[in-house]
Amino acid sequence: MCLALPLRGEAPRLAQPIDCTLGEDCYIQNYVDHDPGPGYADFTCGPLSYDGHKGTDFALISRAAMTAGVTVHAAAAGRVTALRDGMTDGVFLEDPAAVKDRECGNGVVIDHGEDWQTQYCHLQKDSVSVTKGQSVKAGAPLGRVGLSGRTEFPHVHVSLRHDGKAVDPFNPDGDHACEEMPRRTLWQDPAPHYRPGGMLSAGFSDAVPAYDHVKSGRAATVHLPADAPALVVWGFAFGGRPGDRVMLEINAPDGSRIISHTVELENPMGLFFRAAGKRRSGSAWPKGVYHGQVSLQRDGQHLGTQHTTVTIGP
Structure with missing residues (x-):
């Protein structure tokens, strides 16, 4: 745990320690x-x-x-x-x-x-x-x-x-004031932005993917055959809280809605994924580009959306 401390000497000002863009990769x-x-x-x-x-x-x-x-x-x-x-x-x-x-x-x-x-x-x-x-x-x-x-x-x-x-470089005084960005941090400007949760990635597959494949980055496909047994969209997210809503949608090449499904989380989750889809019924899937969207909402607040596409047919 982090406690309030009498800080002696000049504290270092910290730069971001990882070569990436927070909120993107x-x-x-x-x-x-x-x-x-x-x-x-x-x-x-x-x-x-x-x-x-x-x-x-x-x-x-x-x-x-x-x-x-x-x-x-x-x-x-x-x-x-x-x-x-x-x-x-x-x-x-x-x-x-x-x-x-x-x-x-x-x-x-x-x-x-x-x-x-x-x-x-x-x-x-x-x-x-x-x-x-x-x-x-x-x-x-x-x-x-x-x-x-x-x-x-x-x-x-x-x-x-x-x-x-x-x-805690985000709150070195340890006052635990519940502020999204305390007045004093030890980060160089601009300080890393606090995100209370959000979407990380999304993709299509022909079945609900294994969680390990989602985490590894191997679950998404960009092409499916017209006789694929199902069309499934999934979303990977972090920082889930009870009551959060994950909304999953798939739109056909002509713009018509194939599915619109909402899942409400029951437990807190550091990392999680949810999926929804539709089985193929008899005839082949119409060829073209299908669009998927997965969003995370909390108490009516939008925490993030991931868009994805898959092409069916040659």
């Missing part, structure tokens, strides 16, 4: 936990955290993006004081005990002076590009986003510490 999945009890809450009093979480998780939208390679950068200038590399990505998903006492996975620690440190976790195996004792500038490449250590999705966990205690 990456997002923030979890923030520092501000709840002092067994519950959890991010700095806005929202649920994008978990009990005892001490960093900010900058996440990619798929494992395919991780495989393509996304660079992790030093958020501020300093000296490398510790690092680890060589841990295999994805081991935690198969054997959680294998990462015991090495939950950070492949990572780097940078000392910024005045007892300030940043730590970068879950880097891709054999990607760490700095050495212990090396001085680095803000923005220097440290490695690539991976899936090493205790993680179920590709991201870089960035912890900021002062005197060994966690500090």
